[in-house]
Amino acid sequence: MTPLHITHHDTATGPTLYVTGELDYAQAPFLRDRVDRLVLRPDQCLTLDLSGLGYCDSSGITALLAARQHTLAAGAGIALAAVPATLRRILALVGLDQVFTLRPGAEPSPDAGCGV
């Protein structure tokens, strides 16, 4: 099991969390906890950069859904950036590609919507 690492960077459009490691039953709660502690303004967009994510199971998907719920409650938006192919396939399978804004790269483009 690769340990989960989350690093936080603030950008012009809002916070970015770089998530690396594995989002599984044991570790997904750490992401949920980290996102729950984020204070978001309504005009901000939370970006989860998943380029370093090695594995994501149903608990990981739940953590992403919880993050979405947290940002929506604050009136903010959420985007998933650099989603690995495997996770992209799973998101499409469960229909969540219609729910999350997926960005190809890590850097948010200035005019990119957040998919609120």
Add this chain to the structure above:
Amino acid sequence: MCRTGGIFEPSGTGDDKAMDAAFTALLEDSAEELYESAPCGYLSTLMDGTIAKVNTTLLGWLGLEREAVVGRKYFADLLTVGGKLYHETHFAPLLRMQGELRGIALEMKTAQGGRLPVLVSSVIKTGSMGEPLLIRTTVFDASDRRAYEEELLRRRQDAERARAEAERARAEAERARAEAEQARRQAETDRERLADALAVLQKSLLPHTLPVLPGLETAVYYHTASPDQLGGDFYDLFSLDGKRWAFFLGDVCGKGPQAAALTSLTRYTLRAAAHHDPEPETVLTTLNAVLHEEYTASGDPRYCTCVFGVLAPAADGGMTVRLGSGGHPPALVLRGDGRAEYLPTPGGMLVGALPAVPFATAETTLAPGETLLLYTDGLTEARTGSTGEELYGEDALLAFAAGRAPAPPRAVITALTELLEGFGDGLNDDTALLALGIPAQDGPGAE
């Protein structure tokens, strides 16, 4: 006084004579002075104990004046009460019997009220006829020795205390070890009981046996990834109105008791909803509303992926299948002509996470000898390859099924069970398989 011993005897040379003179000067003390100022106490008593003579050293130790002692006190008067008693009962009788006593520990009392531990030696001087005349006694200050002995005793008591302490600690450690062992055994028992309870609970989440339905053959398989965790996969098959049957198979997020609670709610909601209106999209919408209300709306998002379908008799002994999918991998059909195909349900959203979502539906007809396979992603997400990095995948499953079609449900499940076993550790998730088929009238698919 004469010199005693040979050590200081002059050898007769000139230098030695000078040294001899120096020694003589040093030793010119009178016997009287030696008696009075000796480093020990001297006293002589009459046979009845009356003190007849006592030296200055002893008077000094006891802080007494000679006039108050000589002829006025008995030896026993100089002793403490305990010392007096001992003198009376042991010392004096023994002395009279033996004529001498050496190194007897007694305590004297001082004029200031203090106690002086002493070692006493006495000898009886006798006359020419052997008759006792008087008692000569030497007294040594034993304070230091007593202190030493007391220190020794104290040390011994300390050591004894420390030993007892160590013994107590050892017993304590032993007790703690026994308690830990007891706790370990208890935990082991609890763990076994929990595993038993989990197994029972797990079974309650799945039907004991699938109902026997006329014109339908069924087979199931359930693989539990971890015996310590309740699985999150579920399936069921039941009659709707005697002519139609409903089935479902799915996978809840997470593991353990929370997943089991979600599974239970999902299973009973699906069954109840199916009896109300078996249209797959309606059933899944109901389930979505129930799960969302129960969990996600209160900030605890949970969901399941699920295929729900209805079988209804069709012409020529076949059956129509109408199913809906909420974010679940597509069902697979093994055709009678040897093909295998997915029933695509793209865009179907997982159930329970979002307030209102679309579900995808699909329809097909199963002819006799054809089999519908539902599975959870434990199968398609199994890790394969030498490094375990590759996933088995839907393409490989399609090819596997095509290689065995046509095949009745039991044969399909048997083949897939062998496939799953071949994955070994690569099969790291619960996996449920449900196959439904129309028995072939004759031909290759028949049993």
